[in-house]
Amino acid sequence: MPRVVDAAVRRRDIAEAVYRVIERDGLGEATLGTVAAEAGLAIGSVRHYVGSHRDLLRLTLATLADDVRARLAERGRRLLGGAEVPEGAERLEALVEFLGELLPLDPRRQTEAVVWIAFGEAARIDPELRPDLQDLDDRLRALLRRVLNRVRPAGIGTANRLDALRLAALLNGLALEVVQVPGRHDPELVRRLLRRELGAVLGGC
Template identity: 40%
Template sequence: MPKIVDPVTRRRAVARAVLSVVARQGFEQASLRNVADEAGLAVGSIRHYFADHDELMTFTMRELSRRIGDRIRAHADRLLTPDAHLDRPAATEELLAEFLPLDEARRQETGLWLVFTAAAYTRPELRPCAAELQNDLHTLIARVLHEARSAGGLPDDLDIDLESTRLAALLDGLAVQATLLPDRYPAQLLRQVLRRHLDALKTGS
């Protein structure tokens, strides 16, 4: 009896193979042949699930975005659910820290995301995914700051849109620098910078 393969499971397995190749060899080396070898499949099997290389890379970028988003949403759901016993400043810091490469797994994840977003500069098919994650980041930060202001933790006159943009830029910048120069930007320093910024927001500075 032939083995039944779930298409979603197989597509995600192929995407993981793409990420493994990109992590070791770079974006341009993620050819159908190299990805098939990494996944232990024939090239024809890859073509069965993806029309072409562009579709494969776009799907992989969306899978990477989904992985990042799922992890962050778990923190967001906890923070944004009414709970009188929740330490909201600490929970806010933990949520925002998820955007930073605080350990090897997140450093590799951030590195992969940077590779794909850099590729999006010359590959238009990747740009919508890159834009969506950035928009999601800005929307989430805006919601977190709005909730904090409503709870009395931030000044009433705080410009949420401006501060969301500023905080997103801070997180992006720290992520890039810490991924490229991990020895100069250890996890403790990243947390200190984030905490200092959040403390400054409380005074409107």
């Protein structure tokens, strides 16, 4: 009897293969053929489960976004749920851990950051990639505004687009700094810098 293959599992395997190809060789090498070889599949199987090369790239971005959202949802229960937001240092640490999910602080997040940055660079010259990236970026900034409005002390005021942009720029800059020269900055140093800058953001400076 033929073995039944879970299509969602197979697509996940293919997306993970794209991650490895991008991290090792760059986005330009993530063709249907190289990804099929990386995943140990026939190229026809990749086409069957994913579709075209464009579909392969969209699957990769969607998989990355889903993974990050799941981790943020887990980390953000205290910050975004109905419970009272923790105060003082506890609140700051909760925010550092939450936003740390967007930074390359372990091998998995390092891979995700490399993939994200690679797609961002490719979208600079490939307009077809821009809508998906823009949608993900808009969702992220909306989430940042929501978080800021939950954690800012009373009297500071409501977070606006500029506040979200400031925080997004901080996260993007830290991610790029870590990814460009692997091993240059240890995770605790990155957390310390994030903690310091968030203190200013929460204070409305």
